[in-house]
Amino acid sequence: MGIRPVAISIDTPEESRNLAQSQGYTFPILSDRNAEVIRRYDLAHTGAGIHGEDIARPAEFLIDSTGTVRWINLTENYWIRARPEQVLEVAKQLK
Amino acid sequence: MNIKRLNWPLWTGFLLTLAAFLTYFFIFVWFPFTRDFPWANLVLFVIAGALLFMGLRRGFASDRPHPVRSKIVSSLVSVLSVAVFAMFVFVIFFVGRSLPAAKGAPQVGQRVPDFSLPDTSGKQVSLNELLTTPINGNAPKGVLLMFYRGYW
Numbered sequence: 019m020g021i022r023p024v025a026i027s028i029d030t031p032e033e034s035r036n037l038a039q040s041q042g043y044t045f046p047i048l049s050d051r052n053a054e055v056i057r058r059y060d061l062a063h064t065g066a067g068i069h070g071e072d073i074a075r076p077a078e079f080l081i082d083s084t085g086t087v088r089w090i091n092l093t094e095n096y097w098i099r100a101r102p103e104q105v106l107e108v109a110k111q112l113k
Numbered sequence: 114m115n116i117k118r119l120n121w122p123l124w125t126g127f128l129l130t131l132a133a134f135l136t137y138f139f140i141f142v143w144f145p146f147t148r149d150f151p152w153a154n155l156v157l158f159v160i161a162g163a164l165l166f167m168g169l170r171r172g173f174a175s176d177r178p179h180p181v182r183s184k185i186v187s188s189l190v191s192v193l194s195v196a197v198f199a200m201f202v203f204v205i206f207f208v209g210r211s212l213p214a215a216k217g218a219p220q221v222g223q224r225v226p227d228f229s230l231p232d233t234s235g236k237q238v239s240l241n242e243l244l245t246t247p248i249n250g251n252a253p254k255g256v257l258l259m260f261y262r263g264y265w
Contacts, residue, residue, distance in 0.1 A: 020254035024243055026230065027263030035233035046238060048230035055228040060217030061260050074260040075212045079219060082255045083244055085227070087219050096209040097142070098149045105257060112254040 021080070021109045026050050028073050050074070080105060082112050118178055123168025123187050126161045130194040133157035134201050151205055158198050165191050225258075 023045040029037070034047040053072040056062050063075040078100055080089040089108040091100040137154045141147035147154075171177075172187025219225045229239040243256050 020248060020251060021257055022243055022246075022248060022253045022255070023257045023259065025259045025261060027261050029263040031231050031233050031235050033263075038233055046232050046243065048232055048238060050230050055230060056260060058226055058228065059219060059260070060215050061213075063213055063262070066262070068264060073262050075215060076262065077215065077218065077258075077260040079225065079258040080255055081225055081240075081244070081258060083253065085224050085240070085244060087221050087223050087225055088255065090218070090221055092215050092218060094210060094212065095206075096212060097151075097205055098209075099145070101145050109255065109257075 019106070019109055021105075021112070022046070024048065026055065026074065028053055028056070028067065028071065078105070080108055080112075088112065120168050120171050120183065120187060122164045122171060123190055126164030126166075126168050127190050127194055129157060129161035129164060130197050133161055134197050137201070137205070151201075154201065158201070161194065162198075165194050 025034075025043075025045065025047045027034070027047075028050055029047075030051065031049045034049055037043065038047055050056050053062055053074065056072070056074045059077070061074050061077050062072045064072050066075075067073040076093055076096065076099065078089075078091040079087055082088050088111075089105065091104070093099060133154050136157070137147075137151050141151065141153050169187050169191050172183045177183040225240065227240045229237050232238045240256070240258075244253060247253070
């Protein structure tokens with residue numbers, strides 16, 4: 019497919035490493051401890067963390083090799099998420 | 114316990130109410146078909162509601178061996194069940210929707226800002242590297258950035 023999945027949250031690298039090991043994830047999981055990138059992308063859910071810290075709202079972006087956004091999913095309901103086939107459909111069009 | 118005395122529709126309805134609540138988070142949330150709209154759980158709640166209604170009628174019937182206790186128990190169990198249902202609706206349809214709008218997020222057609230963050234080994238990785246580092250010898254066609262809440 020040639021698409022690299024990358025996950026980002028405020029979890030520490032160690033927490034993300036445990037997640038990757040327990041789930042068998044091999045894609046990069048990045049740690050945005052202070053939600054700086056999350057804020058730059060306007061995705062901060064202010065004060066929604068367990069200890070009242072800012073965390074990311076769920077969001078997915080498909081970015082092509084030029085760094086341009088080709089598809090977004092900003093769910094309005096935490097329980098409604100993108101389905102894999104939605105992403106794959108768009109990914110097919112990338113060169 | 115005498116099976117004739119046991120108000121089985123009431124207790125079955127109550128247990129089914131608890132099951133209708135819990136199965137969403139432990140089972141149905143894993144399948145998009147039952148996750149995006151919790152219809153399977155709502156079906157369970159409806160069946161539970163019918164059983165509870167039967168149980169309430171039975172609890173208020175004149176032939177109960179302990180009429181006062183029976184009325185109190187069936188009423189309390191029913192109220193508790195309604196509370197469980199209300200909690201479910203609140204969590205799925207209200208708490209679930211309390212996400213910020215993210216109006217300033219990058220839009221389709223826009224270039225995303227580059228960034229650099231530590232990966233699971235603590236090494237700084239930039240978006241540019243992610244977009245250019247080959248996958249199995251070929252340049253990647255793109256990157257799927259997935260922001261999530263964390264605490265996993």
